[in-house]
Amino acid sequence: xxxxxxxxxxxxxxxxxxxxxxxxxxxxxxxxxxxxxxxxxxxxxxxxxxxxxxxxxxxxxxxxxxxxxxxxxxxxxxxxxxxxxxxxxxxxxxxxxxxxxxxxxxxxxxxxxxxxxxxxxxxxxxxxxxxxxxxxxxxxxxxxxxxxxxxxxxxxxxxxxxxxxxxxxxxxxxxxxxxxxxxxxxxxxxxxxxxxxxxxxxxxxxxxxxxxxxxxxxxxxxxxxxxxxxxxxxxxxxxxxxxxxxxxxxxxxxxxxxxxxxxxxxx
Amino acid sequence: xxxxxxxxxxxxxxxxxxxxxxxxxxxxxxxxxxxxxxxxxxxxxxxxxxxxxxxxxxxxxxxxxxxxxxxxxxxxxxxxxxxxxxxxxxxxxxxxxxxxxxxxxxxxxxxxxxxxxxxxxxxxxxxxxxxxxxxxxxxxxxxxxxxxxxxxxxxxxxxxxxxxxxxxxxxxxxxxxxxxxxxxxxxxxxxxxxxxxxxxxxxxxxxxxxxxxxxxxxxxxxxxxxxxxxxxxxxxxxxxxxxxxxxxxxxxxxxxxxxxxxxxxxxxxxxxxxxxxxxxxxxxxxxxx
Numbered sequence: 001x002x003x004x005x006x007x008x009x010x011x012x013x014x015x016x017x018x019x020x021x022x023x024x025x026x027x028x029x030x031x032x033x034x035x036x037x038x039x040x041x042x043x044x045x046x047x048x049x050x051x052x053x054x055x056x057x058x059x060x061x062x063x064x065x066x067x068x069x070x071x072x073x074x075x076x077x078x079x080x081x082x083x084x085x086x087x088x089x090x091x092x093x094x095x096x097x098x099x100x101x102x103x104x105x106x107x108x109x110x111x112x113x114x115x116x117x118x119x120x121x122x123x124x125x126x127x128x129x130x131x132x133x134x135x136x137x138x139x140x141x142x143x144x145x146x147x148x149x150x151x152x153x154x155x156x157x158x159x160x161x162x163x164x165x166x167x168x169x170x171x172x173x174x175x176x177x178x179x180x181x182x183x184x185x186x187x188x189x190x191x192x193x194x195x196x197x198x199x200x201x202x203x204x205x206x207x208x209x210x211x212x213x214x215x216x217x218x219x220x221x222x223x224x225x226x227x228x229x230x231x232x233x234x235x236x237x238x239x240x241x242x243x244x245x246x247x248x249x250x251x252x253x254x255x256x257x258x259x260x261x262x263x264x265x266x267x
Numbered sequence: 268x269x270x271x272x273x274x275x276x277x278x279x280x281x282x283x284x285x286x287x288x289x290x291x292x293x294x295x296x297x298x299x300x301x302x303x304x305x306x307x308x309x310x311x312x313x314x315x316x317x318x319x320x321x322x323x324x325x326x327x328x329x330x331x332x333x334x335x336x337x338x339x340x341x342x343x344x345x346x347x348x349x350x351x352x353x354x355x356x357x358x359x360x361x362x363x364x365x366x367x368x369x370x371x372x373x374x375x376x377x378x379x380x381x382x383x384x385x386x387x388x389x390x391x392x393x394x395x396x397x398x399x400x401x402x403x404x405x406x407x408x409x410x411x412x413x414x415x416x417x418x419x420x421x422x423x424x425x426x427x428x429x430x431x432x433x434x435x436x437x438x439x440x441x442x443x444x445x446x447x448x449x450x451x452x453x454x455x456x457x458x459x460x461x462x463x464x465x466x467x468x469x470x471x472x473x474x475x476x477x478x479x480x481x482x483x484x485x486x487x488x489x490x491x492x493x494x495x496x497x498x499x500x501x502x503x504x505x506x507x508x509x510x511x512x513x514x515x516x517x518x519x520x521x522x523x524x525x526x527x528x529x530x531x532x533x534x535x536x537x538x539x540x541x542x543x544x545x546x547x548x549x550x551x552x553x554x555x556x
Contacts, residue, residue: 060450086450093443098465098544107461108451138544158451 030219043205046215145176338518362421378437399424432474436467
C-alpha cells in the first residue's frame with residue numbers, strides 16, 4: 001500500500017533546524033522538510049549521530065528548535081501537544097519503578113476519567129500489547145521486551161493521533177525485536193495510528209514503513225525519501241525475501257555508508 | 268550508580284546490614300541467625316551475672332543481670348515510669364514530624380533549583396557542624412526546660428540528614444522520567460509531585476531513619492543534660508543521682524535501647540511495605556533483563 005496522495009498531512013515539518021548554543025556551538029539539524037500523512041507509518045533512518053533524538057524532541061514540543069516550524073493537524077507546535085505521544089528508547093528509565101504496570105499506564109489518562117473507564121482503558125491497552133495479565137506487576141519484574149510493551153501500551157492509552165518512537169527496539173534481542181515489530185504493525189491496524197519511527201536498523205525501517213526517510217549526518221538533512229510499496233500484511237520471513245525489499249535495503253545501506261564515510265580521511 | 272546513590276546505600280547499610288533486609292535468605296538460615304543472636308545475648312547476660320555475683324565487680328557498679336531484667340519487667344508495668352517514657356516519645360514524635368515537614372519542603376525547593384542550592388550551601392555548611400548538645404544552654408535560656416526545648420533540639424539535630432538526603436534524592440531523579448511526564452502533558456508542579464518526589468522517596472526515607480535514631484538520642488540527652496521537667500532521661504537522672512539505684516538505671520538504659528530497636532524495626536517495616544520497589548530492596552530473581 002502506498003501513501004495515497006489524497007491523505008491529509010498530520011505532521012508537517014518546515015525548515016526545521018537546531019543549533020546547540022554554547023562555547024562550541026553544534027548544529028545538530030541543518031534543514032528538514034517533510035510531512036507525515038495521516039495513517040502513515042514513516043521510518044527515519046540515518047547514521048549514528050544524525051540528530052535523531054534532537055529532531056524528536058523538537059517534534060514533540062519538548063525542545064524549541066532554533067529555526068523552522070512544526071505543525072500538528074495544522075496547528076503550530078509550541079508546547080507539548082496533546083495529540084502526540086513519545087515512546088522513549090530507554091524504557092527502563094521511562095517507566096516509573098514505583099508504579100505498577102497498570103499504574104504506569106493510568107498515569108497518562110485524564111484525571112477526571114471515571115474509575116471504571118480508567119480500568120477499562122488500562123486493560124484495553126495491556127491486551128493490545130499482549131500483557132493482559134501483567135497489570136499488577138512492577139515494570140522491573142518484567143523482561144526488557146515486556147517493559148517496552150508496557151511503554152507502548154502507555155502511549156496507546158494516551159490515545160494520541162501520532163506516535164513518535166525513538167529507536168524503541170534498540171536494546172532488545174533479535175527475537176524479541178521481531179515480535180515487537182509485528183506488534184507495532186498490529187497495533188497500528190487496531191488503533192488506526194499514525195507512526196513516526198526512528199531507527200538505525202535499515203531492515204526494520206523498510207519492514208515496517210510506508211515511507212523511509214534517510215537522514216544525513218549532523219547537521220542533518222534528508223538525503224532521500226523512499227516510498228515502500230511492499231504488500232501488507234508483512235511477514236518476517238516472506239517480506240524480507242522479496243526482491244523489492246532486498247533492493248530497497250541495499251539502496252538505503254549504500255546511502256548511509258556514503259554518509260558515514262563523509263568527512264573521513266580516505267583509507 | 269551515581270555518587271549520591273552510593274552514599275545513600277552506604278548510609279542505609281550503616282543502620283542495618285543489607286543481607287538482613289533482603290529476602291534472599293531461606294527461612295532455615297534465618298532461624299539459625301536468630302538462634303545464634305539469642306545465644307550471644309544469653310552468653311552476655313550469663314557472664315555479667317557471674318561477674319556481679321562472684322564479687323569481681325561490686326554489685327553497686329554492676330547489679331546481677333537477673334535483677335536488672337526483673338526491674339525491666341517491673342518498670343514496664345509501672346504507670347508512673349511509662350508516663351515518663353511517653354513524655355520522651357511524644358517529644359520524639361513531634362520533633363521528628365516537624366523535622367520531616369520542614370526539611371523535606373526545604374530539601375525539595377533546594378533540590379529543584381541549582382541557584383537556591385548553591386546560595387544556601389554556605390549557611391548550611393556553617394550550621395550543620397554545630398553539635399546539638401552545644402545548643403542545650405541556648406535552648407534552655409530561650410525555651411526553658413519543658414517539651415519545647417527538647418523538640419527544638421530534636422528538630423535542629425535531625426533536620427540535616429533529612430534535608431541532605433532530600434536534596435540528593437531530588438538531584439538523582441532521572442531526567443528521562445521527568446521528560447516522560449512532560450511529554451504526557453504534565454506541568455512542572457505535577458511532575459514534581461508525581462515523578463521527582465516519589466523517585467526521591469527512598470533517599471528521603473533513609474534520612475528519616477537516621478533522623479529517628481538521632482531524635483531519640485537527642486531527646487534523652489536533652490532530658491539528662493538540661494534537667495528537663497520530665498521524660499525517660501530525667502527519670503534516669505533521678506534514679507542515679509538521688510535514688511542511687513544502679514539496678515533501676517541499668518534497667519532504664521536497656522529500655523531506652525529497646526525503644527531504639529522497636530523504632531528502627533517499625534521504620535523498616537514501613538520502608539519494605541511502601542518503598543519495596545527500590546533497587547536495594549527488590550527481591551532478587553524477580554527481575555530479569
